[in-house]
Amino acid sequence: MTITIFVPRDAAALALGAERVATAIAREIETRGLDARIVRNGSRGMHWLEPLVEVRTEKGRIAYGPVRPSDVPSLFEAGFLQGADHPLCRGRTKEIPFLARQTRLTFARCGVTDPLSLEDYRHYQGMKGLEKAVTMQPADIVQQVTDSGLRGRGGAGFPTGIKWKTVLDAPGAQKYIVCNADEGDSGTFADRMIMEGDPFVLIEGMAIAGLATGATKGFIYTRSEYPHAIETMTAAVEIARKAGILGPSVLGSGKAFDMEVRVGAGAYVCGEETALLNSLEGKRGIVRAKPPLPALQGFLGRPTVVNNVISLASVPVIMDRGAAFYRDFGMGRSRGTIPIQVAGNIKYGGLFETAFGLTLGEIVDDIGGGTASGRPVRAVQVGGPLGAYFPRALFDTPFDYEAFAAKDGLIGHAGITVFDDTVDMLKQARFAMEFCAVESCGKCTPCRIGSTRGVETADKIAQGIEPQKNRELLADLCNTMKFGSLCALGGFTPYPVLSAMNHFPEDFSPAPIAEAAE
Ligand SMILES: Cc1cc2nc3c(=O)[nH]c(=O)nc-3n(C[C@H](O)[C@H](O)[C@H](O)COP(=O)(O)O)c2cc1C
Numbered sequence: 001m002t003i004t005i006f007v008p009r010d011a012a013a014l015a016l017g018a019e020r021v022a023t024a025i026a027r028e029i030e031t032r033g034l035d036a037r038i039v040r041n042g043s044r045g046m047h048w049l050e051p052l053v054e055v056r057t058e059k060g061r062i063a064y065g066p067v068r069p070s071d072v073p074s075l076f077e078a079g080f081l082q083g084a085d086h087p088l089c090r091g092r093t094k095e096i097p098f099l100a101r102q103t104r105l106t107f108a109r110c111g112v113t114d115p116l117s118l119e120d121y122r123h124y125q126g127m128k129g130l131e132k133a134v135t136m137q138p139a140d141i142v143q144q145v146t147d148s149g150l151r152g153r154g155g156a157g158f159p160t161g162i163k164w165k166t167v168l169d170a171p172g173a174q175k176y177i178v179c180n181a182d183e184g185d186s187g188t189f190a191d192r193m194i195m196e197g198d199p200f201v202l203i204e205g206m207a208i209a210g211l212a213t214g215a216t217k218g219f220i221y222t223r224s225e226y227p228h229a230i231e232t233m234t235a236a237v238e239i240a241r242k243a244g245i246l247g248p249s250v251l252g253s254g255k256a257f258d259m260e261v262r263v264g265a266g267a268y269v270c271g272e273e274t275a276l277l278n279s280l281e282g283k284r285g286i287v288r289a290k291p292p293l294p295a296l297q298g299f300l301g302r303p304t305v306v307n308n309v310i311s312l313a314s315v316p317v318i319m320d321r322g323a324a325f326y327r328d329f330g331m332g333r334s335r336g337t338i339p340i341q342v343a344g345n346i347k348y349g350g351l352f353e354t355a356f357g358l359t360l361g362e363i364v365d366d367i368g369g370g371t372a373s374g375r376p377v378r379a380v381q382v383g384g385p386l387g388a389y390f391p392r393a394l395f396d397t398p399f400d401y402e403a404f405a406a407k408d409g410l411i412g413h414a415g416i417t418v419f420d421d422t423v424d425m426l427k428q429a430r431f432a433m434e435f436c437a438v439e440s441c442g443k444c445t446p447c448r449i450g451s452t453r454g455v456e457t458a459d460k461i462a463q464g465i466e467p468q469k470n471r472e473l474l475a476d477l478c479n480t481m482k483f484g485s486l487c488a489l490g491g492f493t494p495y496p497v498l499s500a501m502n503h504f505p506e507d508f509s510p511a512p513i514a515e516a517a518e
Pocket residue numbers: 151152153154155156157158160180181182183184185268269270271272273274306307308309311312487488489
């Protein structure tokens with residue numbers, strides 16, 4: 001029987017040499033005259049083990065990693081095609097603790113299947129949600145999503161069902177579904193992993209959104225820095241269209257929905273939904289004032305759902321297994337699961353999908369294994385570049401939208417970046433202001449001017465120039481940006497700055513000599 005070997009085609013695995021590993025494996029198969037084939041799967045999300053090669057055996061899938069091309073001959077010598085032991089052997093993939101502890105609903109197939117095989121997709125429960133949706137009334141689909149408690153995974157945590165209802169109820173002959181796949185947050189990669197590892201789940205989710213709201217056209221807006229995601233997504237859309245999943249009659253229902261992939265040049269602000277819509281329309285990516293909401297006047301002024309990749313990719317399982325099934329996971333008003341992306345200075349970095357409710361400490365210390373450097377964890381930034389820095393004293397905060405907000409933080413797109421005790425928090429605060437200055441769309445003054453003044457003020461503190469006065473000035477500036485900015489880029493930049501100042505005040509104290517001169 002032909003043996004199946006899995007070598008990821010995910011960008012993270014490719015960056016670590018997966019292509020050369022696949023070539024080396026193919027060469028060994030040929031020279032040894034073996035009956036084996038290579039499937040290029042997505043990533044399991046265990047980055048420290050990439051490239052993670054798996055072999056399907058009678059005992060289940062056996063994992064080996066991280067594999068370098070030079071390891072390949074010894075793997076064959078050891079008999080890895082039969083799942084034999086080897087220094088790189090990690091045992092049964094699904095029993096690796098990092099995977100075994102997860103609740104994979106949205107990422108159930110990621111790393112398991114061939115991303116472009118519809119057969120695989122269907123074999124692993126794919127398309128069941130859409131099959132149900134085509135038989136339902138739009139309002140019932142919307143109700144099911146509302147009942148599931150799903151909230152937008154792009155950052156703001158807005159209830160997805162309510163957004164869909166607004167679009168469903170909006171008058172208009174033409175409506176749109178726009179998938180926000182810009183994924184600009186540093187340290188986040190969940191959207192990319194879905195697009196590269198299980199693109200049909202996003203297509204299915206978007207088609208369901210179309211049926212639910214009456215939208216017949218969808219766009220996936222992503223960035224040029226994601227070439228592999230673009231390639232896989234584009235190919236998957238083509239396959240889905242040929243299979244009748246997309247087109248004038250979705251799954252033979254007589255209801256139309258089609259989509260295309262659009263690529264932006266990659267500006268952080270183009271992830272903001274209104275700037276995204278401008279970019280999608282071929283205009284400069286500048287933020288639009290709200291109202292009107294995109295749900296009422298979005299793409300080309302028409303009612304538009306703008307949802308994050310993970311929000312949309314979570315819909316198929318909700319339609320398939322039911323609202324109650326999904327809602328049963330989580331805590332408080334944070335229902336279901338969330339793919340946490342653990343990055344930065346961390347021993348076991350990667351994607352960890354789990355029900356809401358784990359504490360930050362559990363994620364960083366137990367699951368992430370502490371820092372890669374082996375030094376103590378000092379700060380964790382949660383929610384991307386606009387997220388707050390949490391000190392160890394706040395590690396008991398559960399992963400929940402409200403719990404983080406109560407501690408002046410945010411979950412955002414669920415990226416967490418870990419820093420050890422060598423981090424300089426004043427530099428991090430300065431970086432937040434600098435990032436905002438570089439990425440600002442320039443539409444409003446608090447963000448455009450405030451961020452530049454913020455960099456200057458942080459520099460003055462670092463130089464010991466009137467430190468007390470400049471600390472107060474920086475806090476005051478943050479206040480102005482927080483309440484005076486038009487969008488969350490200027491409005492949330494104060495989160496990393498103020499959290500750094502409040503939790504790590506010692507880093508904002510000037511050199512003693514300058515203090516004396518004050
Ligand atoms: C500066 C800025 C950047 C953003 N970047 C992204 C992004 O890359 N991806 C995303 O889904 N949402 C991003 N958002 C949030 C979107 O504006 C919007 O809330 C989201 O796409 C809605 O989808 P959801 O309800 O499914 O989360 C960003 C917001 C701001 C202010």
